[in-house]
Each structure stands twice: as C-alpha cells, then as structure tokens.
Amino acid sequence: MVACIIPAMSYTIRPAKESDLDVITAIYGEAVELGTASFELAVPDRTEMARRYHELVDQGYPFFALEDGGRVRGYAYAGPYRTRPAYRFMVEDTIYLDAKARGKGYGKALLTALIEECTRLGFRQMMAVIGDANNRGSVGLHRALGFEITGTMKDVGWKHSKWLDVVLMQLPLGQGGATAPDKDCLPARMFALRKGP
Numbered sequence: 001m002v003a004c005i006i007p008a009m010s011y012t013i014r015p016a017k018e019s020d021l022d023v024i025t026a027i028y029g030e031a032v033e034l035g036t037a038s039f040e041l042a043v044p045d046r047t048e049m050a051r052r053y054h055e056l057v058d059q060g061y062p063f064f065a066l067e068d069g070g071r072v073r074g075y076a077y078a079g080p081y082r083t084r085p086a087y088r089f090m091v092e093d094t095i096y097l098d099a100k101a102r103g104k105g106y107g108k109a110l111l112t113a114l115i116e117e118c119t120r121l122g123f124r125q126m127m128a129v130i131g132d133a134n135n136r137g138s139v140g141l142h143r144a145l146g147f148e149i150t151g152t153m154k155d156v157g158w159k160h161s162k163w164l165d166v167v168l169m170q171l172p173l174g175q176g177g178a179t180a181p182d183k184d185c186l187p188a189r190m191f192a193l194r195k196g197p
C-alpha cells in the first residue's frame with residue numbers, strides 16, 4: 001500500500017476490493033459512454049466488471065484502486081497483452097479515473113504503483129494500447145513515466161461517428177529484454193500451471 005500526502009489532499013493506493021466494483025463500474029461506464037479511450041460501445045454492468053476483475057486477480061495480476069477522502073477516484077490494472085504464451089512476460093496496462101479526479105497527479109501515482117508491482121512480479125514489458133491518438137491525457141501520462149511510442153494503427157476504431165487511431169506505447173520493466181526471465185517469477189509460474197503437471 002502507498003500512502004501519500006499532496007497539498008490539501010491525501011490518498012492511498014491499495015489492491016482493489018470486490019466492494020470497489022460499484023464505483024469502478026461507474027467510472028468505466030462513463031468513459032465507455034462519453035470517451036474514446038475504450039473501444040467498447042456498450043457499458044458493461046457490475047456483474048461483467050466483477051467477472052473481469054476476478055479473471056485477473058485470481059491469476060495474480062495486480063489491480064489497484066486509488067482512494068481519497070474515503071472514495072475511490074480511479075483504478076489501474078495489468079492484464080495479459082495477448083494470450084499466446086510467448087507473450088507471458090508482457091502486460092497491458094489499463095487506467096481510468098473519475099472525470100473530476102483527472103489532471104491532479106492521481107494517474108501518475110496509480111500507474112507508478114502498477115509499474116513497480118509488475119516489475120516486482122517479474123513481467124518484462126508493459127504496453128499501453130491507447131484508444132484515440134488525440135487522448136492527450138493518456139499519451140502524456142505514459143510519456144511522463146518513460147513509455148515510448150512504438151506504433152500507431154490508423155483509423156482502426158469507429159466510435160462517436162469518427163475514425164480513431166490506436167497508439168502503442170511501451171515500457172521495458174526491470175531488465176527488459178537484456179536478460180532471460182526469472183524461472184520462478186509469477187508469469188513463468190502462471191504458464192506452468194496452465195500447462196498442467
């Protein structure tokens with residue numbers, strides 16, 4: 001858990017709990033409905049968000065909530081970038097804040113915590129798949145934490161009556177590609193479990 005004090009505000013970053021899911025569903029739902037960061041078109045309900053939450057945390061992927069003044073203001077999690085097993089040391093990050101909580105440093109704090117935890121767990125690359133090249137908040141946040149743009153997919157989404165690009169931004173974690181992965185780390189163990197005895 002990370003506790004932090006910034007002027008007139010104190011917040012905590014901690015693992016998200018089942019009881020946070022109402023707020024998480026509302027935060028994400030608003031972003032799906034009004035924004036272009038997510039390429040979903042229909043707002044998922046709490047049951048679906050709970051299914052997604054458990055699918056990740058039951059495997060050991062980190063899922064954090066940022067709480068301030070007793071209220072969850074945002075969340076971030078890491079999940080598999082793609083399911084083909086050679087990708088197992090790579091994660092994709094997801095981060096959403098309540099619209100009123102943006103631009104105050106919460107995003108940077110949450111994503112920093114997620115990067116640290118993924119590094120600790122033994123993942124080697126983190127990818128941001130940013131819906132909409134004009135998402136200055138997300139591009140700015142990832143750039144501020146050292147991610148570099150590694151690709152742009154042009155005109156791949158159609159939402160709110162316009163074509164949207166996807167920007168890929170990548171951050172090496174820990175030793176990145178410089179050394180072989182640790183045989184005992186979480187992603188190595190996840191794969192061994194899936195393969196069976």
Ligand SMILES: CC(C)(COP(=O)(O)OP(=O)(O)OC[C@H]1O[C@@H](n2cnc3c(N)ncnc32)[C@H](O)[C@@H]1OP(=O)(O)O)[C@@H](O)C(=O)NCCC(=O)NCCS
Nearest residue numbers: 037096097102103104105106107108136137138140141144
């Ligand atoms: C993207 C998001 C998580 C960023 O969180 P945030 O709390 O608003 O960002 P922060 O205040 O922590 O800012 C972090 C960095 O990004 C930069 N940044 C934030 N918003 C920005 C904007 N609109 N334009 C340019 N840079 C911006 C800041 O300058 C800061 O960099 P610095 O530390 O070098 O000054 C938040 O805006 C959000 O939830 N957006 C909607 C959902 C979304 O796009 N999620 C990402 C999906 S890939």
